[in-house]
Amino acid sequence: MTQLRKSYFWSPSTWKLRLKHGSRTQSTTSTAEEFHSAHSFILNNHIDPMKNPVEERSEAVPRYSSSVYSEHEDACSPVLRLSNNKNKKEDLTGCLKRKMKSLTAPNQMAPNRRHSRPYAVSSGEWVLVPTTESSLGRIGQVLSLDDLTEMQFSYHFDTALKVFIKVYAMAKVMEVAFLSYGCELDNAETGLQYWIKHAEAEVRTNSLAVLIEVVENLFYALYSRVIIEMAGIELCALFKLQLRPAVGSRQFFLPDANHMYRLLLACKDNLDDTNVCESLQEGVVHQWQEGFLRRLALKEIEKGFNPDDMLGYRRFAQSIVSDPTCAYVAKWRSLVPFFDTIPSEILAVMSEKWFTVLPKVVLPDDVPSGQLPFVDLKRANPMQWEKEIILDYRLATLGKLEGRSIGEERRDDPKIRLLSLARCRKCICTSVCLCSWACTYRVKSACPCSERHVRIMMARRCKETGPFDFTIRANTAARACWEGLAMLRRDVKDDTILLEWREAFEVFELTIQKERWAD
Ligand SMILES: [Zn+2]
Ligand SMILES: [Zn+2]
Ligand SMILES: [Zn+2]
Structure with missing residues (x-):
């Protein structure tokens, strides 16, 4: 079996196609139909076996990022920036090396x-x-x-x-x-x-x-x-x-x-x-x-x-x-x-x-959620809150008209401050997030993703490792990334899932580099 064929074999959609086209393995039992239909609603059929999926993917990935953090590049710690620069140089060398590699077949x-x-x-x-x-x-x-x-x-x-x-x-x-x-x-x-x-x-x-x-x-x-x-x-x-x-x-x-x-x-x-x-x-x-x-x-x-x-x-x-x-x-x-x-x-x-529907075991966090810097604007500054809520309703209405989520509308604002919005539990998620429509239709209610966003952005801003040991910080980072993946809408494309994984790699790169640079 070639590598390509094998990779199709893994995906439920390929399997569905095989069943459809009546291959040798097709079974006429009702179990096969069960198998088929159990997967049909997650299949968006965007994998076409006639096309090379690797090509498709590498084309699609850099085009769009669901990243909520990329706009905050300037908030990065200098530690990370240093290593980023270094990585860029290496990427070039790596690219050259890969080119060289492709010239020589591995068996030669x-x-x-x-x-x-x-x-x-x-x-x-x-x-x-x-x-x-x-x-x-x-x-x-x-x-x-x-x-x-x-x-x-x-x-x-x-x-x-x-x-x-x-x-x-x-x-x-x-x-x-x-x-x-x-x-x-x-x-x-x-x-x-x-x-x-x-x-x-x-x-x-x-x-x-x-x-x-x-x-x-x-x-x-x-x-x-x-x-x-x-x-x-x-x-x-x-x-x-x-x-x-x-x-x-x-x-x-x-x-x-x-x-x-x-x-x-x-x-x-x-x-x-x-x-x-x-x-x-x-x-x-x-x-x-x-x-x-x-x-x-x-x-x-x-x-x-x-x-x-x-x-x-x-x-x-x-x-x-x-x-x-x-x-x-x-x-x-x-x-x-x-x-x-x-x-x-x-x-x-x-x-x-x-x-299982509710998490059974949850690893302890570094900073307990009660100690995160959330702001209850309604209580702290009722005048300001009222002013903002009117604008929020306007944004939501605009979003509904354009078929976009309130988070996407907020991101259009060049002066957007993602962290301050998340700290007030206002939604900053794009439409790939499960919360996005509920957050657009219920403007006043707290976005369920705020804690995850605040944790990741806070970790990104802080240059030091803080008082917690590496394992605990990694647990918190892992849970934030896991919730990001879990909150993806069920009908997102495969590329979106890969992008969310990529975001997790970035979060961990920061966590690990910080640990390695700390004295
Ligand atoms: Zn939300
Ligand atoms: Zn989101
Ligand atoms: Zn969300």
Whole structure:
């Protein structure tokens, strides 16, 4: 299977197309129809298998940014600006290098060539990539770095750090997401949490070998977990259940399985990016997945299976998994080689977590939300509040006429002060945010996204790391980024989800650089 075909295979929309066009795997059972219809409402059909999605994406990404923070460039800390400048230079060098790389086919490369390309996960130039069956479950050992000059070292360190930032950001956001759905996060040596802790302990390291070792392991811990959870999420999405709160609700509710599938798919796309991973070691992924499932099964046996079957879901899940003609089973069998050996009870237990509506576990914040600098304008300055509310109604009316959200109208103002608006809990979200229409129609009510915006903008303005340790600050950053992804409207394009992930990378770049520069 070519890389391109395989990538289509992942997306629910491709699957739908395959079912539609009647390929060999088409099943006539009602389960296949279930599978089909369960996904139909999230498919905006903008993936056309005749077009190259990579091309489409790279064209679309820089064109539009949903970033709420980009206009605040001047509020950046000098620390970040310094590293930004540095990164720009490196981008140029990196670009040249990539051009050089494309001139030489990889198989013509001398076998023992070391460090001619920037670091990426499982790159044979940086780690010993296992080739024999017996060594498959092992992460590659870091090759000797003694050939690097001081200049080369610092160049390569910075590119490795970039990979670290991306992988760590995704791992943290996923950790927060998994915890809020009540998913198991264990501390095993191939587990996600184990490597997140390692990454946090080594965040200030100046050793390239240590950095690479952490990235390699964190990458595989995350990758293997994301894929296996996607199998559970997709199973959950097949079950039609209306547990969702009414649209426009002001509380934060966890996204449903369809949205989660798209968020994880985008995460997988980021991990598959050749700048992050050069050649995926599927053997490692499968071994780590098997380890995770084994531990999960042991834990469930220990607990004793909970006999109540929530709304008949377990019976439903088991009937799907045990039907070999089902489209779902065929898909996951080809993506996870040992899929048949996963006990259906375990799969059911894993997947029913995605019905969760209210966050189960929330990591503690650095600054408690009660201490954030919110302003109750109505109380503090009733005259000013009244004046502003009239203008706000005008903006909302204009927005309704133009089919835009109040946040977008506010952003038209060249003198806009995003932080002051967010501090008064006024909406600054663009129309890709779930809140945007409710905020446009209910001008006086508080925007549910204000806390997230205030936290990120405050962190961006503050030059120091503050009194909190890195892990706690990273938890807060991860939750803000997770809420940004969770609050995306369900009908946004794939590019918008990727952009939101990119915003998360920026937030984490700042958090990590601040930590590394602090004395
Ligand atoms: Zn809002
Ligand atoms: Zn928003
Ligand atoms: Zn919002």
